[in-house]
Amino acid sequence: MQFDFDVTVVGAGPYGLSAGSHLEASGLRVRVFGDSMSFWAKTMPKGMLLRSPRAASTISDPNGDMTLEAYEAATKTPAAAPVPLSTFVSYGKWFEQKLGENVDRRSVASVASSNSHFDLTLADGARLTSRAVVIAAGIGPFFKKPSELASLAPDLASHCYEGRPIAEFAGKRVVVIGAGQSALESAALLSEAGSDVEVLARRAKLRWIGQHGWLHHLGPLSSLLYARHDVGPMGISRLVAYPQLLAKFPRRIRERIRRRAIRAAGSAWLPARLRRVTLTTGRTVTAAEAVGREVRLRLDDGSERRVDHVLLGTGYRIDVAQYSFLSRGLSSRVRLVDGWPVLSGGLRSSVPGLHFVGAPAAGSFGPLLHFVAGTEFASRALTASLVRTRIHG
Numbered sequence: 001m002q003f004d005f006d007v008t009v010v011g012a013g014p015y016g017l018s019a020g021s022h023l024e025a026s027g028l029r030v031r032v033f034g035d036s037m038s039f040w041a042k043t044m045p046k047g048m049l050l051r052s053p054r055a056a057s058t059i060s061d062p063n064g065d066m067t068l069e070a071y072e073a074a075t076k077t078p079a080a081a082p083v084p085l086s087t088f089v090s091y092g093k094w095f096e097q098k099l100g101e102n103v104d105r106r107s108v109a110s111v112a113s114s115n116s117h118f119d120l121t122l123a124d125g126a127r128l129t130s131r132a133v134v135i136a137a138g139i140g141p142f143f144k145k146p147s148e149l150a151s152l153a154p155d156l157a158s159h160c161y162e163g164r165p166i167a168e169f170a171g172k173r174v175v176v177i178g179a180g181q182s183a184l185e186s187a188a189l190l191s192e193a194g195s196d197v198e199v200l201a202r203r204a205k206l207r208w209i210g211q212h213g214w215l216h217h218l219g220p221l222s223s224l225l226y227a228r229h230d231v232g233p234m235g236i237s238r239l240v241a242y243p244q245l246l247a248k249f250p251r252r253i254r255e256r257i258r259r260r261a262i263r264a265a266g267s268a269w270l271p272a273r274l275r276r277v278t279l280t281t282g283r284t285v286t287a288a289e290a291v292g293r294e295v296r297l298r299l300d301d302g303s304e305r306r307v308d309h310v311l312l313g314t315g316y317r318i319d320v321a322q323y324s325f326l327s328r329g330l331s332s333r334v335r336l337v338d339g340w341p342v343l344s345g346g347l348r349s350s351v352p353g354l355h356f357v358g359a360p361a362a363g364s365f366g367p368l369l370h371f372v373a374g375t376e377f378a379s380r381a382l383t384a385s386l387v388r389t390r391i392h393g
């Protein structure tokens with residue numbers, strides 16, 4: 001039976017674009033669907049800087065022709081470190097252009113499986129068939145809101161991933177909840193935009209990444225301690241660089257490594273930008289209610305806050321059953337553990353022909369898959385597997 005495509009990719013973020021470039025180069029008929037880089041362009045705050053180092057901010061292509069440096073050289077963009085969000089989004093768009101007609105900006109409304117293939121319906125109602133499908137749809141649907149705050153109206157409380165423009169809050173009182181990069185960088189940007197900001201964190205003390213910068217400048221010794229992707233602390237960083245090896249670890253240990261490598265912390269360049277922000281640690285919100293156009297928060301020490309908005313930097317929890325475009329029949333056949341798809345070599349799920357890349361693959365292959373740096377491993381492994389399947393049927 002002839003299908004429209006050998007492979008379709010749902011999502012045109014770093015993982016989808018990278019997968020598209022590798023799959024196309026291997027001779028497979030591929031189409032990547034989605035509005036490219038939209039998570040970065042529409043939900044991340046303007047003015048944000050990438051937390052990942054330059055060496056870990058390249059979207060992988062098969063020949064290494066489309067690196068961040070190649071983009072900067074081609075467009076005469078100054079090479080900055082940390083990388084500004086605007087540069088990274090433009091880099092992704094440039095990468096998309098190189099893929100030409102293999103990227104289609106329409107989004108995918110549904111993916112269902114038949115015996116030998118997948119049926120896809122696009123947002124405009126168009127239908128197509130594909131032998132295999134790669135889910136590269138990111139973490140958008142997975143954000144977590146604490147139950148105490150979940151019932152507040154969106155103009156009173158929003159999650160960082162909902163993309164409210166920082167400038168909207170100039171002159172307003174904002175409480176930011178969380179202790180990770182999203183929360184702390186949003187707090188810095190809000191303060192710089194003229195908001196009166198307090199960070200509330202459950203942790204007794206905030207953590208900062210890269211406090212031992214000198215360990216990165218010891219020549220060959222540093223490369224024994226840290227992989228170039230720089231995900232996780234000394235030692236763990238080296239382990240994280242081998243997703244194939246991590247996949248062989250017992251799940252419990254792999255999960256401990258994953259949590260340790262991505263635990264909540266802010267970049268080393270943030271504290272200086274938080275000087276005008278009140279940092280309150282060791283506190284949790286026990287109740288929240290709307291009072292007119294304000295929010296009243298009660299904290300576990302009995303104190304209260306009255307603010308105009310609560311911004312939640314409270315992270316996300318992977319549960320691929322939340323991808324609304326997966327048909328119920330298909331979703332029920334994907335083997336999950338705590339919401340993570342169980343993947344084998346080639347990032348294959350329990351449904352033949354259905355693959356997951358990006359953060360949902362981190363449960364099986366470790367924390368590198370949460371970051372752009374994991375595109376190289378994911379795209380190569382995926383492509384090798386799909387080429388083999390095509391040859392051997």
Ligand SMILES: Cc1cc2nc3c(=O)[nH]c(=O)nc-3n(C[C@H](O)[C@H](O)[C@H](O)COP(=O)(O)OP(=O)(O)OC[C@H]3O[C@@H](n4cnc5c(N)ncnc54)[C@H](O)[C@@H]3O)c2cc1C
Binds near residue numbers: 011035037039109358
């Ligand atoms: C605040 C913040 C800062 C971060 N900083 C860094 C950093 O500095 N470095 C780093 O490496 N990582 C960083 N990350 C992690 C980052 O999210 C991932 O590295 C990266 O986005 C993974 O790429 P992706 O392609 O898997 O997902 P995404 O970039 O989210 O792309 C997925 C795309 O799929 C689209 N999509 C979803 N459903 C459909 C559908 N049905 N049809 C079509 N398209 C669909 C989405 O709209 C989205 O555009 C950060 C994350 C956050 C939240």
